[in-house]
Amino acid sequence: xxxxxxxxxxxxxxxxxxxxxxxxxxxxxxxxxxxxxxxxxxxxxxxxxxxxxxxxxxxxxxxxxxxxxxxxxxxxxxxxxxxxxxxxxxxxxxxxxxxxxxxxxxxxxxxxxxxxxxxxxxxxxxxxxxxxxxxxxxxxxxxxxxxxxxxxxxxxxxxxxxxxxxxxxxxxxxxxxxxxxxxxxxxxxxxxxxxxxxxxxxxxxxxxxxxxxxxxxxxxxxxxxxxxxxxxxxxxxxxxxxxxxxxxxxxxxxxxxxxxxxxxxxxxxxxxxxxxxxxxxxxxxxxxxxxxxxxxxxxxxxxxxxxxxxxxxxxxxxxxxxxxxxxxxxxxxxxxxxxxxxxxxxxxxxxxxxxxxxxxxxxxxxxxxxxxxxxxxxxxxxxxxxxxxxxxxxxxxxxxxxxxxxxxxxxxxxxxxxxxxxxxxxxxxxxxxxxxxxxx
Amino acid sequence: xxxxxxxxxxxxxxxxxxxxxxxxxxxxxxxxxxxxxxxxxxxxxxxxxxxxxxxxxxxxxxxxxxxxxxxxxxxxxxxxxxxxxxxxxxxxxxxxxxxxxxxxxxxxxxxxxxxxxxxxxxxxxxxxxxxxxxxxxxxxx
Numbered sequence: 001x002x003x004x005x006x007x008x009x010x011x012x013x014x015x016x017x018x019x020x021x022x023x024x025x026x027x028x029x030x031x032x033x034x035x036x037x038x039x040x041x042x043x044x045x046x047x048x049x050x051x052x053x054x055x056x057x058x059x060x061x062x063x064x065x066x067x068x069x070x071x072x073x074x075x076x077x078x079x080x081x082x083x084x085x086x087x088x089x090x091x092x093x094x095x096x097x098x099x100x101x102x103x104x105x106x107x108x109x110x111x112x113x114x115x116x117x118x119x120x121x122x123x124x125x126x127x128x129x130x131x132x133x134x135x136x137x138x139x140x141x142x143x144x145x146x147x148x149x150x151x152x153x154x155x156x157x158x159x160x161x162x163x164x165x166x167x168x169x170x171x172x173x174x175x176x177x178x179x180x181x182x183x184x185x186x187x188x189x190x191x192x193x194x195x196x197x198x199x200x201x202x203x204x205x206x207x208x209x210x211x212x213x214x215x216x217x218x219x220x221x222x223x224x225x226x227x228x229x230x231x232x233x234x235x236x237x238x239x240x241x242x243x244x245x246x247x248x249x250x251x252x253x254x255x256x257x258x259x260x261x262x263x264x265x266x267x268x269x270x271x272x273x274x275x276x277x278x279x280x281x282x283x284x285x286x287x288x289x290x291x292x293x294x295x296x297x298x299x300x301x302x303x304x305x306x307x308x309x310x311x312x313x314x315x316x317x318x319x320x321x322x323x324x325x326x327x328x329x330x331x332x333x334x335x336x337x338x339x340x341x342x343x344x345x346x347x348x349x350x351x352x353x354x355x356x357x358x359x360x361x362x363x364x365x366x367x368x369x370x371x372x373x374x375x376x377x378x379x380x381x382x383x384x385x386x387x388x389x390x391x392x393x394x395x396x397x398x399x400x401x402x403x404x405x406x407x408x409x410x411x412x413x414x415x416x417x418x419x420x421x422x423x424x425x426x427x428x429x430x431x432x433x434x435x436x437x438x439x440x
Numbered sequence: 441x442x443x444x445x446x447x448x449x450x451x452x453x454x455x456x457x458x459x460x461x462x463x464x465x466x467x468x469x470x471x472x473x474x475x476x477x478x479x480x481x482x483x484x485x486x487x488x489x490x491x492x493x494x495x496x497x498x499x500x501x502x503x504x505x506x507x508x509x510x511x512x513x514x515x516x517x518x519x520x521x522x523x524x525x526x527x528x529x530x531x532x533x534x535x536x537x538x539x540x541x542x543x544x545x546x547x548x549x550x551x552x553x554x555x556x557x558x559x560x561x562x563x564x565x566x567x568x569x570x571x572x573x574x575x576x577x578x579x580x581x
Contacts (some may be wrong), residue, residue: 006514011486016559034506034533037533037534040535041534042536045536046495046496046504046506046534047491047495048492050495050496050504051492051495099468100463107492109489109490109491109492110486110489110490111489112489112494113503114501116489116492118492118496125557145442146442146445151445153448155449166460167567169464170485173479173482174467175464175467176482176485177467177478177479177481178466178470178478178555179481179485179551179558180558180559181463181466181467181470181557182485182500183499183500184463184464185464187502188460188463224552225445229448229452232449232452233452235453236452236456236459237456237459244574245501245561245563245566246500246502246575247558249466249544252463257572257573284575285478307502312506312572313568313572313573314568314572314573314574315572316574317563317566317568317574318563320501320563321498321501321502321509322505323505326505329470342451363557363563369481382566388505392563392564393563393564395564398520400508404506405507439465
C-alpha cells in the first residue's frame with residue numbers, strides 16, 4: 001500500500017517527463033515555422049504549435065512540481081490515505097491534458113494567452129486542483145511545526161486555485177466589455193500563476209536541500225521564512241511589471257515596479273549557506289540532484305540580473321514585446337524550474353542509484369551540454385530581442401517583416417541550440433525513465 | 441514562530457484579495473468611450489480568442505512576436521479597417537487564410553476599435569523620468 005501510495009508521485013513525474021519531451025518537439029517545430037513559413041502552415045501552423053509547445057512545457061512544470069510535493073509529503077509522513085483520491089487527481093490531469101492537446105490540434109481555441117484551449121478543459125484542472133488541496137490537507141495535518149517548504153506548497157496550491165479561477169473572469173461580459181481592465185486581470189493572472197507554481201518548485205528545492213544535507217535547518221531558519229514571504233509578496237503584487245505600457249491605473253505600475261525590485265535576492269544567500277554544509281560524501285550520494293540544484297543557483301543569478309533590469313520601466317520600454325522577454329521566460333522555466341525539477345526527479349525516481357554516476361560520460365555530457373545549449377539559446381533570444389527593441393524605438397522605422405527577416409541568423413541559433421536542448425533533456429529523461437524500472 | 445507565520449500569511453492574503461477586488465470593480469467608475477459598441481467589442485474579443493490571433497500578434501506588446509502589434513492598427517494612416525480585412529481573407533507568407541463569417545469579422549473590427557480607442561501602444565510614445573518610471577507623452581482623443 002505504501003509503495004502504491006508513493007507511486008502516485010511517480011505517475012506525476014513520469015507524465016511530466018513525457019510532456020517535457022513532447023513540449024520540446026513542439027518547440028522545435030514552432031521554431032522551424034519561424035524560419036520556414038510554409039512548414040506545416042496548412043496542417044498545424046504556428047497558431048497551433050505555439051500553444052502546443054507552451055502548454056506541454058507548462059504541464060511538465062506543474063505535474064513535476066505536483067509529483068515532487070506528493071513524494072515530499074509521503075516521505076515526511078507515514079500516511080497511507082488518499083490513494084484513490086490522489087489517483088483521481090492524476091486521472092483528471094490526464095483527461096485535461098489530452099483534451100487540451102486535442103483542442104489545439106483541431107484548432108478549437110477560445111481561451112486567453114497561455115491558456116488558449118477551449119475553456120471547457122479548465123474544469124478538470126479545477127477539480128484536479130481541489131483534490132490536490134484536499135490530499136495536501138489530509139497528509140500535512142500530521143506534520144507539526146511546519147518547515148518553510150510545507151508553507152510554500154500550501155501557498156502554491158491555494159494561489160494557483162484562486163488565480164486559475166480568476167483567469168476565467170472574462171467569461172462574464174462585465175469583464176470582457178472593458179478591454180484595459182480585462183488585460184490588467186489577464187496579466188495579473190499570468191504573473192501570479194507563475195508565482196504560485198514557483199512556490200511549489202522552490203518549496204521542493206528547500207525540501208531537497210534538507211534531504212541531501214540530512215539536516216532540517218535549511219527549511220526552518222528565519223532567512224528561509226523571510227524568503228518565503230518575499231516570494232509570496234511578489235506573487236501577489238509584482239505582476240504590474242508586465243503591463244507598464246498598458247493605460248491602466250498608475251498605482252498598479254508603481255506597485256509592480258517597487259515590489260519587483262525586492263525579488264530573488266535572498267535565495268542565492270540561502271543556497272550558498274546550504275552548499276557550505278554539504279560534505280563530499282553527500283555530494284557523491286546525490287550527485288546529479290546536487291549538481292542540478294547548483295545549476296539552478298547559477299541560473300537564478302543570471303535571471304536575477306535580467307529580471308531586475310527588465311523591471312525598470314525605462315529599460316522595459318526596450319525589452320517589452322521583444323524576444324528578451326522570451327529569453328527571460330526560457331531562462332527561468334528551463335534554467336531554474338527545470339533544473340530544480342530534474343534534481344527532484346533524480347532524487348525521487350531513482351533514489352540511492354546515483355553512486356558512481358558521476359563517471360557516466362553520457363550523463364555528464366548531457367548535463368554540461370544542457371547548460372551550454374541553454375546559454376546559447378538564451379543569448380540568441382536576447383540578441384534578437386535587443387535588436388527588435390532598438391527597431392521599435394527607432395524613427396523612422398523599417399517594415400515589421402523586414403525587421404523580422406534581419407533576425408533570422410539569431411533564430412537559426414535558437415533552432416540549433418533548441419535541438420541541443422531536446423537531445424540533452426531527452427537523454428536525461430530517458431535515463432530516468434529506464435533506470436526507474438530497474439530500481440523497482 | 442508558527443503563529444507569527446500564520447498571521448503574516450493571513451494579513452498578506454487579505455491585502456491581496458482587497459487589491460484584486462479594487463481591480464475587478466474599477467470599470468464601475470470608468471466613463472465609457474462614446475464611439476465604442478461595448479457589447480460588439482466584447483464579442484469581438486471572443487473572435488480574437490477563437491482564432492487564437494494572440495499566438496502571433498500583440499496588444500500593448502503582449503502576445504506572440506511573429507506578427508506586428510495590432511493595438512492601433514485601425515488608426516494607422518497606412519493600414520486601417522480594409523487593410524485588416526484584406527490580410528485576414530488573403531493571408532501572407534506566414535499568416536494562413538482565415539475564413540471568418542461577416543458577423544465575426546464585424547465583431548473583430550469592433551474589438552480592434554476598442555483597443556485603438558484605449559490608448560497608444562507604440563513605445564516611442566512614452567518618456568522616462570528620473571526614477572526610471574515611464575509616462576505617456578500624449579493622450580489619445
